[in-house]
Amino acid sequence: MSAILTITLNPAVDLATSVERVIAGPKLYCRAPRIDPGGGGVNVARAICRLGGSATALVAVGGASGDRLLRLLSAEAVPVHPVPVQGETRESLAVTDEHTGEQFRFSLPGQILRSEDADHLLNSIAAKAPPDGYVVLSGGVAPGLGDTFPNRVLKAIAPKTDRLIVDTSKSALARLIAEPSAPVEILRLDHREAEQSAGHALPTVAHCIRFAEELMERGVARSIVTGRGGEGSILVTAGARYLCRTPQVPVVSKIGAGDAFVGALTLSLSRGEDPDVALQWGVAAASATMGTEGTELCDRTVVEALLPLCPVEQV
Secondary structure: OOOEEEEEOOOEEEEEEEEOOOOOOOOOOOOOOEEEEEOHHHHHHHHHHHOOOOOEEEEEEOHHHHHHHHHHHHHOOOOEEEEEOOOOOEEEEEEEEOOOOOEEEEEOOOOOOOHHHHHHHHHHHHHHOOOOOEEEEEOOOOOOOOOOHHHHHHHHHOOOOOOEEEEOOHHHHHHHHHOOOOOEEEEEEOHHHHHHHHOOOOOOHHHHHHHHHHHHHOOOEEEEEEEOHHHOEEEEOOOOEEEEOOOOOOOOOOOOHHHHHHHHHHHHHHOOOOHHHHHHHHHHHHHHHHOOOOOOOOOHHHHHHHHHHOOEEEO
């Protein structure tokens, strides 16, 4: 099995609660919150550990919130490599309206990091990158690090491995696509991100596949994963195109579903399983996570039960 390192540049302490109704004006009395460690790479590592694997979470942390985040990860027995940075680790809040079932999500901004923080992070990433292993950069790039930071991570790990999986957003994602320095192993985009990156609608599976092929031809990534919401997820590799259908499950909360997908996909690949099997694991883990409350992630037993309900076909 290949070793896995996840990177979280802008983590959060996640709070999830509910209230009878979300109404503007009066004071709203919420239920006791669920509190979890959060951020893309943090959740990827948590999902991997829940599925019986192991991953080290390299996390940029600061202040009392950062200490709390580390205690929460320790309670889940997730191996952690903390990288101290300036400022306070942020928090995020999710509130569910019990009457409608709608979920309202509030994400506070992270502290602006300095060039010294960037150098410290890159040195730590280079030191901790597993030889010939997988490195997962998931979540947003913290303010101050710059849009080119994913490319800097790719360069930092190059002496040890070139298997970088990226699931980021906003300007860092746009920059990675517009100006690739070298292909990453896998780039994941949800359907909205794919359409924004393409600059036009992608109404069919065929449109998504063609867009993924264009990114690969331009040297952005060796493989591309794009989501299509309830329809499923697509994986395009150099030799095949796969569509994995999403099973019908009650959707309680979508928080962490994408991170669980990336975690399960990476774990499967690290075990040497074929890409279509890895895609199936990713879809099953995401679906299992959507059936949990608030910021809770997938359960291994549920994921394994969903696997047969996630058919994969070549398209």
